[in-house]
Amino acid sequence: MPAIIALHKVQKSYQDFPVLDIARLELSPGIYWLQGENGAGKTTCMKVMAGLIPFKGEIVLQGNVSSRQHPVQFRRLINYAEAEPLYPSFLTGRDLLELYLGTKGGDREHIRQLVERLGVKGYLHNPVSTYSSGMLKKLSLLLAFTGNPILILLDEPLITIDTQALAVLYDLIREYSAKGVTFCITSHQPLDQRELPLSGTLRVADKNITLV
Numbered sequence: 001m002p003a004i005i006a007l008h009k010v011q012k013s014y015q016d017f018p019v020l021d022i023a024r025l026e027l028s029p030g031i032y033w034l035q036g037e038n039g040a041g042k043t044t045c046m047k048v049m050a051g052l053i054p055f056k057g058e059i060v061l062q063g064n065v066s067s068r069q070h071p072v073q074f075r076r077l078i079n080y081a082e083a084e085p086l087y088p089s090f091l092t093g094r095d096l097l098e099l100y101l102g103t104k105g106g107d108r109e110h111i112r113q114l115v116e117r118l119g120v121k122g123y124l125h126n127p128v129s130t131y132s133s134g135m136l137k138k139l140s141l142l143l144a145f146t147g148n149p150i151l152i153l154l155d156e157p158l159i160t161i162d163t164q165a166l167a168v169l170y171d172l173i174r175e176y177s178a179k180g181v182t183f184c185i186t187s188h189q190p191l192d193q194r195e196l197p198l199s200g201t202l203r204v205a206d207k208n209i210t211l212v
């Protein structure tokens, strides 16, 4: 079975400052903890994997969708939730959800249930400028579970959300994982193995990523 995601000679620099230099990395389906010190390159790695910022090299999904040759299909298969999400302030949560549904696809009834479960229903119609940091975080998590991704990248998903939303998040990760969706999750706090059955830890250090 081909790797869910395979990185080949991936290099990323900001101006002349090198941050990532990964000769090869292949992941099987599972739940991975992406770990590393402040500034190690975890967020950069997620943005590269999601095809959101330019980089050298190539990433291939499931052995046949290439970041170089199929950039649109590639981006549709990977969802990314930022650590500190920022959206245009005049848009409502619903505007953003419609945008995601339009570009990523997905089942509306399923999304309606997610809106309820994550507790965003009551404020989805308001502009995001009125959201607290936790409300914004829950919206970004909702968007990360929209569509039909094979890989979901969650950058510090545990911070700022309340215990109820955290329980729903753990449930969602387990449910999606059981359906074959792979997760990479950053967290400076150790991930609770009783909540999340981890397949491995991806250690980001010295510009490289190693599976430990």
Ligand SMILES: Nc1ncnc2c1ncn2[C@@H]1O[C@H](COP(=O)(O)OP(=O)(O)OP(=O)(O)O)[C@@H](O)[C@H]1O
Residues within 6 Å of the ligand: 014, 017, 019, 036, 037, 038, 039, 040, 041, 042, 043, 044, 045
């Ligand atoms: N837009 C940017 N322009 C220039 N340098 C950047 C930019 N974004 C990140 N960097 C640099 O790249 C390096 C990696 O940053 P990154 O945000 O990927 O680290 P991180 O592991 O996610 O850190 P943290 O745990 O603090 O969130 C840091 O040295 C940072 O200063």
